[in-house]
Amino acid sequence: MRSTRSRGAEPEDLTTRARIRDAAVLRFGREGFGTSLRVIAADAGVSAGLVIHHFGTKEKLRQACDTHILEEIKHAKYENLVESTGGRFLEYFATAEQFAPIFAYVLRSLQHGGPLARSFVDHMVDDAVEYMADGVAAGVIVPSRDERARARYLVLSSLGSGLLSITLDPPEDPSDLAALMRRHFDAITLPALEMYTEGVLTTRRMLDEYLSYVGDPPAAREERTAG
Structure with a gap:
């Protein structure tokens, strides 16, 4: 995982902060948010006092992890959806294990629940709206009648799957994040790409019936408001 650098800090300070944050992401993903700061400090090779120096509290450390994970997801999605070039997706597929800590952290956040989990998902939806819009502008994604609703559906579907x-078919070794990521990625890639690229239904009948039923689809509503 790449380190997130802040302006105005010394390089050594940045490196230590990033190392603590990345250690926290791994521990939180493997064991949950009950993990102590002392354990995270030991993983990062620093003292618990240094963790407090950089982040103040475990809550603020988790917030820093959330911010970093959201940035990583947004960057990866943008690269694969908007800046997609020949061979880029295959490279991503072949190295999917590198995203295992992110995958585990996100799922752990969902399992933990609460306001932070809700906020985390809302931020994921906000980011999805942005990179989907970039994809539409680049001509690689089909426009939607309701871009935010589509982005939210895709995020929730991805997180839910x-x-x-891992709930219905838990891994033999929960600490093996790479194997967990690879198994899930192998299972969903083909059906997901088929649905996103070729669709599922062979006719527009159900969509047309729905649009007729609601009577005021989002696209028509927006056009009327703009006019």
């Missing part, structure tokens, strides 16, 4: 995957 991952959570159900």
Whole structure:
């Protein structure tokens, strides 16, 4: 995982802060948010006091982890959806294990629940709206009648499939994050790409019936408001 650098800090300070944050992401993903700061400090090779120096509290450390994870997801999605070039997706597929800590952290956040989990998902939806819009502008994604609703559906579907995957078929070794990521990615890639690329239904009948039923689809509503 890449380190997130802040302006105005010394390089050594930045490196230590990033090392603590990355250690926290791994521990939180493997064991949950009950993990102590002392354990995270030991993983990062620093003292618990240094963790407090950089982040203040475990709550603020988790917030820093959330911010970093959201940035990583947004960057990866943008690269694969908007800046997609020949061979880029295959490279991503072949190295999917590198995203295992992110995958585990996100699922752990969902399992933990609460206001932070809700805020985390809301931020994921906000980011999805942004990179989907960039994809539409680049001509690689089909426009939607309701871009935010589509982004939210895709985020919730993706998170739900991952959570159900480890809940219904838990890995033999929960600490092996790479194997967990690879198994899930192998299972969903083909059907997901088929649905996103070729669709599922062979006619527009159900969509047209729905649009007729609601009577005021989002696209028509927006056009009327703009006019």
